[in-house]
Amino acid sequence: MQEESDQAGPIGDKAAGDGEAGDRQQLLLVTGMLGAGKTTALRVLEDLGWEIIDNFPVRLLDRLIETPDAKDGGPRGPLAIGFDSRTRGFDPHRIIKRVKQLSERGDLQITTLFLDCASRELERRYNETRRRHPLAAGTPAATGIRAERELLAPLRRWADMLIDTTEYSTNDLQKVIREKFASSVGEELTITVSSFGFSRGMPPVADLVFDMRFLDNPHWNPVLRPLTGLDAPVGEHIRADPAFAEAFTRIRDLVLFLLPRYREQGKAYVHIAFGCTGGRHRSVFMAEQIAAALRDSGFSPTLLHRNLGSRAADLPEGGLHREK
Structure with a gap:
């Protein structure tokens, strides 16, 4: 499978619904291949002032958005939600369908970020950390990576933004996340x-x-x-x-x-x-x-x-x- 890198613009570039961007709840869904850097990305977003929830069951997204403090008359701060193939009830097709429905709301601005990485590099990372791939089921990590890539293919094709971390160090990924998302929560340097x-x-x-x-x-x-x-x-x-x-x-x-x-x-x-x-x-x-x-x-x-x-x-x- 050929890997690709998408240099998409900041989150604020995407419009969703009929409301003005500044009046809508910013919601970033962060997903991707295990080992591609989701945890690092979420930590940087938290440093930038985002509220972070990781390993969140996306089927409960409606309840999260409709919590009482979301109706206090003003927009809430930006929220980033991390999920992956280990998340309970993970179903890419159902996730896409539900997010499409939510994107029609005028009070939400939803963007999906997919973190990808070449299979050979993911294998190296798993071997280096001696971690087992959750989908490998006792087989080599490469088997689990192939199964995960097939499972996530619909989300990868559908995501608004894609970052390929194959050649990235942790610091490289941190820098990219800051550059893409810092301006969406404030212009202060x-x-x-x-x-x-x-x-x-x-x-x-x-x-x-x-x-x-x-x-x-x-x-x-x-x-x-x-x-x-x-x-x-x-x-x-x-x-x-x-x-x-x-x-x-x-x-x-x-x-x-x-x-x-x-x-x-x-x-x-x-x-x-x-x-x-x-x-x-x-x-x-x-x-x-x-x-x-x-x-x-x-x-x-x-x-x-x-x-x-x-x-x-x-x-x-x-x-x-x-x-x-």
């Missing part, structure tokens, strides 16, 4: 500005990384060594470097240029990281300065200093090779 030490490894997830090791290192001043980039004497030392002022201006202007464009593309999270050797002086100071500049421009960044508590005399910072 979540910004993190952080500092770190290269000697202790790069941050695992960062959109923009700036290396501050070109600035004069306060570590080599015995008076400044025990201090950090939060202390005024260290800041004065860094500001005195002839390269600092121009570097700060260029980085600030680049970040302020990029952030609105990230927002326009539907990106929900931006992590801006500043690194130096030990993560205590130059990176901390620059992160503080950029965060302040962002606040002055109307943003509300979260500021994190990963290695601020590291010992000043650690070998990576004060080792045999003096790094200026």
